[in-house]
Amino acid sequence: MRVPIIAGNWKMNTNIPEALALVDGMLSPLDGIKGVEKVLCPPFVSLQAVGDKIAGTSVRLGAQNMYFQERGAYTGEISPVMLAGLCHYVILGHSERRQHFGETDELVNRKVQAAVSHKLVPIICVGESLAQNEEGLTNSVVRLQVKAALQGLSPDDVKNVVFAYEPIWAIGTGKAATGQGANAVIGLIRATVAGLYDRQTAQGLRIQYGGSVTATNIAEFIRQPEIDGALVGGASLKAEEFLRIVEQTAQIKGAGTVSR
Protein backbone atom coordinates (compact mmCIF):
# COMPACT_ATOMS: atom_id res chain seq x y z
CA MET A 1 0.00 0.00 0.00
CA ARG A 2 1.26 3.46 -0.88
CA VAL A 3 1.36 5.99 1.94
CA PRO A 4 -0.27 9.20 0.72
CA ILE A 5 1.95 12.28 0.71
CA ILE A 6 0.92 15.92 0.91
CA ALA A 7 3.66 18.49 0.40
CA GLY A 8 3.37 22.23 0.82
CA ASN A 9 5.46 24.16 -1.70
CA TRP A 10 5.77 27.64 -0.23
CA LYS A 11 7.66 28.91 -3.29
CA MET A 12 9.30 32.33 -2.87
CA ASN A 13 7.13 33.32 0.08
CA THR A 14 7.86 33.94 3.78
CA ASN A 15 10.94 35.26 5.53
CA ILE A 16 12.22 33.35 8.56
CA PRO A 17 9.81 34.84 11.16
CA GLU A 18 6.87 34.37 8.79
CA ALA A 19 7.91 30.80 8.06
CA LEU A 20 8.10 30.01 11.76
CA ALA A 21 4.72 31.64 12.40
CA LEU A 22 3.17 29.53 9.62
CA VAL A 23 4.60 26.35 11.15
CA ASP A 24 3.40 27.40 14.62
CA GLY A 25 -0.09 27.79 13.23
CA MET A 26 -0.33 24.15 12.17
CA LEU A 27 2.37 21.98 13.69
CA SER A 28 0.60 20.37 16.59
CA PRO A 29 -2.57 19.24 14.72
CA LEU A 30 -0.50 18.38 11.63
CA ASP A 31 1.75 16.15 13.70
CA GLY A 32 -1.36 14.39 15.03
CA ILE A 33 -2.66 13.32 11.61
CA LYS A 34 -1.72 9.69 10.98
CA GLY A 35 -1.44 7.73 7.79
CA VAL A 36 -0.35 10.62 5.58
CA GLU A 37 3.18 11.79 5.05
CA LYS A 38 3.33 15.55 5.59
CA VAL A 39 6.08 17.63 4.02
CA LEU A 40 6.82 21.35 4.29
CA CYS A 41 9.01 22.96 1.63
CA PRO A 42 9.97 26.48 2.76
CA PRO A 43 12.52 28.66 0.97
CA PHE A 44 16.20 27.71 1.45
CA VAL A 45 16.90 30.41 4.05
CA SER A 46 14.20 29.02 6.36
CA LEU A 47 15.07 25.32 6.03
CA GLN A 48 17.21 25.21 9.15
CA ALA A 49 14.77 27.19 11.32
CA VAL A 50 11.75 25.19 10.17
CA GLY A 51 13.75 21.97 10.46
CA ASP A 52 14.62 22.77 14.08
CA LYS A 53 10.98 23.51 14.85
CA ILE A 54 9.59 20.29 13.37
CA ALA A 55 12.37 18.07 14.75
CA GLY A 56 10.92 15.15 16.68
CA THR A 57 7.50 15.40 14.97
CA SER A 58 6.08 13.35 12.10
CA VAL A 59 6.35 16.33 9.73
CA ARG A 60 9.16 16.23 7.19
CA LEU A 61 11.18 18.91 5.47
CA GLY A 62 11.75 19.43 1.76
CA ALA A 63 13.75 21.90 -0.33
CA GLN A 64 12.35 23.48 -3.48
CA ASN A 65 15.36 23.05 -5.73
CA MET A 66 19.00 21.96 -5.78
CA TYR A 67 21.99 22.00 -8.10
CA PHE A 68 23.57 18.67 -9.06
CA GLN A 69 27.21 19.50 -8.32
CA GLU A 70 28.46 18.78 -4.81
CA ARG A 71 30.59 21.90 -4.38
CA GLY A 72 32.59 24.49 -6.26
CA ALA A 73 32.35 27.73 -8.16
CA TYR A 74 28.59 27.86 -8.74
CA THR A 75 27.67 31.17 -7.17
CA GLY A 76 24.25 31.19 -5.58
CA GLU A 77 23.59 27.47 -5.89
CA ILE A 78 22.74 24.92 -3.20
CA SER A 79 24.21 21.43 -3.40
CA PRO A 80 22.94 17.99 -2.42
CA VAL A 81 25.71 17.82 0.18
CA MET A 82 24.25 20.90 1.87
CA LEU A 83 20.73 19.49 1.87
CA ALA A 84 21.58 15.94 2.92
CA GLY A 85 20.90 15.58 6.62
CA LEU A 86 18.95 18.86 6.66
CA CYS A 87 15.93 17.74 4.69
CA HIS A 88 14.35 14.55 3.46
CA TYR A 89 12.81 15.70 0.18
CA VAL A 90 13.72 18.01 -2.67
CA ILE A 91 11.32 19.26 -5.34
CA LEU A 92 12.98 19.00 -8.75
CA GLY A 93 11.92 20.08 -12.22
CA HIS A 94 9.08 22.30 -11.06
CA SER A 95 7.52 23.98 -14.09
CA GLU A 96 8.45 27.39 -12.67
CA ARG A 97 12.11 26.28 -12.71
CA ARG A 98 11.73 24.97 -16.25
CA GLN A 99 9.92 28.12 -17.39
CA HIS A 100 11.75 30.97 -15.62
CA PHE A 101 15.19 29.42 -15.15
CA GLY A 102 15.54 27.39 -18.32
CA GLU A 103 15.76 23.96 -16.70
CA THR A 104 15.78 21.23 -19.31
CA ASP A 105 14.86 17.55 -19.00
CA GLU A 106 18.57 16.76 -19.06
CA LEU A 107 19.35 19.12 -16.18
CA VAL A 108 16.42 17.78 -14.19
CA ASN A 109 17.76 14.27 -14.71
CA ARG A 110 21.22 15.23 -13.42
CA LYS A 111 19.59 16.74 -10.35
CA VAL A 112 17.46 13.64 -9.82
CA GLN A 113 20.56 11.44 -10.00
CA ALA A 114 22.41 13.69 -7.56
CA ALA A 115 19.48 13.71 -5.12
CA VAL A 116 19.13 9.93 -5.15
CA SER A 117 22.85 9.38 -4.66
CA HIS A 118 22.76 11.65 -1.60
CA LYS A 119 19.70 9.88 -0.14
CA LEU A 120 17.40 12.80 -0.77
CA VAL A 121 13.97 11.86 -2.10
CA PRO A 122 13.21 13.89 -5.22
CA ILE A 123 9.66 15.04 -5.89
CA ILE A 124 9.91 15.18 -9.67
CA CYS A 125 7.45 17.53 -11.33
CA VAL A 126 6.13 16.86 -14.81
CA GLY A 127 3.24 18.35 -16.73
CA GLU A 128 2.13 19.86 -20.01
CA SER A 129 1.53 23.48 -20.97
CA LEU A 130 -1.87 24.82 -22.00
CA ALA A 131 -0.88 24.79 -25.68
CA GLN A 132 0.34 21.20 -25.45
CA ASN A 133 -2.84 20.24 -23.66
CA GLU A 134 -5.01 21.85 -26.31
CA GLU A 135 -3.06 20.12 -29.07
CA GLY A 136 -3.65 16.74 -27.46
CA LEU A 137 0.03 16.29 -26.60
CA THR A 138 -0.37 15.74 -22.86
CA ASN A 139 0.43 12.04 -22.85
CA SER A 140 3.43 12.24 -25.13
CA VAL A 141 4.91 15.26 -23.29
CA VAL A 142 4.49 13.69 -19.87
CA ARG A 143 5.82 10.31 -21.01
CA LEU A 144 8.97 11.97 -22.38
CA GLN A 145 9.50 14.01 -19.20
CA VAL A 146 9.17 10.89 -17.05
CA LYS A 147 11.60 8.87 -19.18
CA ALA A 148 14.13 11.70 -19.24
CA ALA A 149 13.93 12.29 -15.49
CA LEU A 150 14.62 8.63 -14.69
CA GLN A 151 17.57 8.08 -17.04
CA GLY A 152 20.32 6.15 -15.29
CA LEU A 153 18.25 5.23 -12.22
CA SER A 154 18.06 1.61 -11.05
CA PRO A 155 14.78 0.01 -9.91
CA ASP A 156 16.01 0.45 -6.34
CA ASP A 157 16.59 4.16 -6.94
CA VAL A 158 13.06 4.52 -8.28
CA LYS A 159 11.69 3.21 -4.97
CA ASN A 160 12.96 6.46 -3.47
CA VAL A 161 11.34 8.82 -5.91
CA VAL A 162 8.02 10.67 -5.86
CA PHE A 163 6.40 12.17 -8.96
CA ALA A 164 4.07 15.14 -9.09
CA TYR A 165 1.85 15.59 -12.12
CA GLU A 166 1.35 19.33 -12.39
CA PRO A 167 -0.33 20.56 -15.56
CA ILE A 168 1.18 24.02 -16.05
CA TRP A 169 -2.17 25.57 -16.91
CA ALA A 170 -3.46 24.55 -13.47
CA ILE A 171 -0.63 26.01 -11.40
CA GLY A 172 -1.54 29.17 -9.53
CA THR A 173 -4.46 29.78 -11.85
CA GLY A 174 -7.33 28.55 -9.70
CA LYS A 175 -8.17 26.27 -12.63
CA ALA A 176 -7.48 22.76 -11.36
CA ALA A 177 -7.61 19.65 -13.52
CA THR A 178 -10.53 17.29 -12.96
CA GLY A 179 -9.99 14.32 -10.70
CA GLN A 180 -10.60 11.93 -13.57
CA GLY A 181 -8.32 13.81 -15.94
CA ALA A 182 -5.48 13.88 -13.42
CA ASN A 183 -6.07 10.22 -12.58
CA ALA A 184 -5.71 9.26 -16.24
CA VAL A 185 -2.38 11.07 -16.68
CA ILE A 186 -1.07 9.71 -13.39
CA GLY A 187 -2.06 6.23 -14.56
CA LEU A 188 -0.04 6.90 -17.68
CA ILE A 189 2.99 7.91 -15.59
CA ARG A 190 2.67 4.64 -13.68
CA ALA A 191 2.37 2.65 -16.90
CA THR A 192 5.44 4.43 -18.27
CA VAL A 193 7.44 3.46 -15.19
CA ALA A 194 6.14 -0.11 -15.49
CA GLY A 195 7.43 -0.17 -19.06
CA LEU A 196 10.83 1.23 -18.10
CA TYR A 197 11.22 -0.98 -15.00
CA ASP A 198 8.58 -3.46 -13.92
CA ARG A 199 5.04 -3.58 -12.63
CA GLN A 200 6.01 -3.90 -8.99
CA THR A 201 8.23 -0.84 -9.10
CA ALA A 202 5.44 1.13 -10.75
CA GLN A 203 2.86 -0.03 -8.21
CA GLY A 204 5.03 1.16 -5.36
CA LEU A 205 5.65 4.59 -6.86
CA ARG A 206 3.87 7.52 -5.25
CA ILE A 207 2.47 10.10 -7.64
CA GLN A 208 0.92 13.38 -6.53
CA TYR A 209 -1.36 15.77 -8.33
CA GLY A 210 -0.52 19.49 -8.17
CA GLY A 211 -2.15 22.63 -9.51
CA SER A 212 -4.67 24.81 -7.67
CA VAL A 213 -5.34 22.20 -4.98
CA THR A 214 -7.49 23.59 -2.16
CA ALA A 215 -9.39 22.26 0.84
CA THR A 216 -12.49 22.44 -1.39
CA ASN A 217 -11.23 20.27 -4.26
CA ILE A 218 -8.71 17.93 -2.59
CA ALA A 219 -11.32 15.21 -2.08
CA GLU A 220 -11.95 14.95 -5.81
CA PHE A 221 -8.29 14.11 -6.38
CA ILE A 222 -7.67 11.94 -3.38
CA ARG A 223 -10.65 9.71 -4.20
CA GLN A 224 -8.96 8.68 -7.42
CA PRO A 225 -7.16 5.34 -7.22
CA GLU A 226 -3.95 6.42 -8.96
CA ILE A 227 -3.47 9.68 -7.03
CA ASP A 228 -1.34 9.35 -3.91
CA GLY A 229 -1.40 12.90 -2.61
CA ALA A 230 -0.86 16.47 -3.64
CA LEU A 231 1.80 19.09 -4.12
CA VAL A 232 0.10 22.21 -2.81
CA GLY A 233 1.27 25.74 -3.59
CA GLY A 234 -0.90 28.72 -2.65
CA ALA A 235 -3.15 26.82 -0.23
CA SER A 236 -0.13 25.60 1.75
CA LEU A 237 0.53 29.20 2.88
CA LYS A 238 -2.68 29.12 4.94
CA ALA A 239 -2.24 26.94 8.00
CA GLU A 240 -5.90 26.04 8.45
CA GLU A 241 -6.45 25.25 4.80
CA PHE A 242 -3.34 23.07 4.59
CA LEU A 243 -4.51 21.17 7.68
CA ARG A 244 -7.91 20.57 6.10
CA ILE A 245 -6.23 19.23 2.97
CA VAL A 246 -4.13 16.78 4.98
CA GLU A 247 -7.09 15.76 7.19
CA GLN A 248 -9.30 14.95 4.21
CA THR A 249 -6.50 12.94 2.65
CA ALA A 250 -6.18 10.89 5.83
CA GLN A 251 -9.91 10.31 5.98
CA ILE A 252 -10.40 9.42 2.33
CA LYS A 253 -7.36 7.20 1.91
CA GLY A 254 -8.64 5.28 4.91
CA ALA A 255 -5.50 5.46 6.96
CA GLY A 256 -6.79 8.33 8.90
CA THR A 257 -7.14 8.93 12.53
CA VAL A 258 -7.51 12.66 12.85
CA SER A 259 -6.96 13.99 16.32
CA ARG A 260 -8.45 17.43 16.59
Ligand code: PGA
Ligand atom coordinates in the same frame (compact mmCIF):
# COMPACT_ATOMS: atom_id res chain seq x y z
P1 PGA B 1 -0.65 26.02 -6.73
O1 PGA B 1 0.85 25.54 -7.01
O2 PGA B 1 -1.24 25.04 -5.74
O3 PGA B 1 -0.52 27.40 -6.17
O4 PGA B 1 -1.37 25.96 -8.04
C1 PGA B 1 1.17 24.18 -7.09
C2 PGA B 1 2.64 24.01 -7.39
O5 PGA B 1 3.17 24.79 -8.17
O6 PGA B 1 3.31 23.10 -6.85
